[in-house]
Amino acid sequence: MKHTLQFIFTMLIMFGVQGASAQSNVFDFSVTSDRVTFGGKDMDVSSRMARDGARLVWTQSRGGITDTTDFIVTSTTGDWDKAMSLGRLTLHMVHNSTPVDFILVGDRIGITLTLSVGHVPQGEVYTFPIDAVSYKQ
Numbered sequence: 001m002k003h004t005l006q007f008i009f010t011m012l013i014m015f016g017v018q019g020a021s022a023q024s025n026v027f028d029f030s031v032t033s034d035r036v037t038f039g040g041k042d043m044d045v046s047s048r049m050a051r052d053g054a055r056l057v058w059t060q061s062r063g064g065i066t067d068t069t070d071f072i073v074t075s076t077t078g079d080w081d082k083a084m085s086l087g088r089l090t091l092h093m094v095h096n097s098t099p100v101d102f103i104l105v106g107d108r109i110g111i112t113l114t115l116s117v118g119h120v121p122q123g124e125v126y127t128f129p130i131d132a133v134s135y136k137q
């Protein structure tokens with residue numbers, strides 16, 4: 001009986017650790033970019049996107065005008081190495097009932113963010129070369 005309880009306890013700990021590591025893609029961060037490509041055109045627009053829990057805020061600035069858009073994060077998929085800023089991380093979100101995908105890809109060349117709003121091909125796709133990523137402690 002004692003060995004059975006030890007085995008069950010060990011298995012619970014192992015499953016608990018595995019469950020915690022599966023959530024490693026859930027963390028708070030911000031990314032910044034000075035350009036965006038939309039509709040085939042490159043534009044100089046300063047953007048900052050910051051995730052804080054189940055919320056992502058996109059702040060854009062151009063010509064002295066600042067605009068902020070809030071998104072609700074409904075789920076997160078992918079893997080991201082915070083130490084190297086490498087991987088693929090997708091935040092599935094909504095804004096005013098519209099589905100939005102935030103896709104962050106980091107490789108040896110750099111980091112790119114694609115923001116897909118609505119259902120593609122009718123939706124809007126924004127692409128950002130990311131200048132910096134910071135992680136909240």
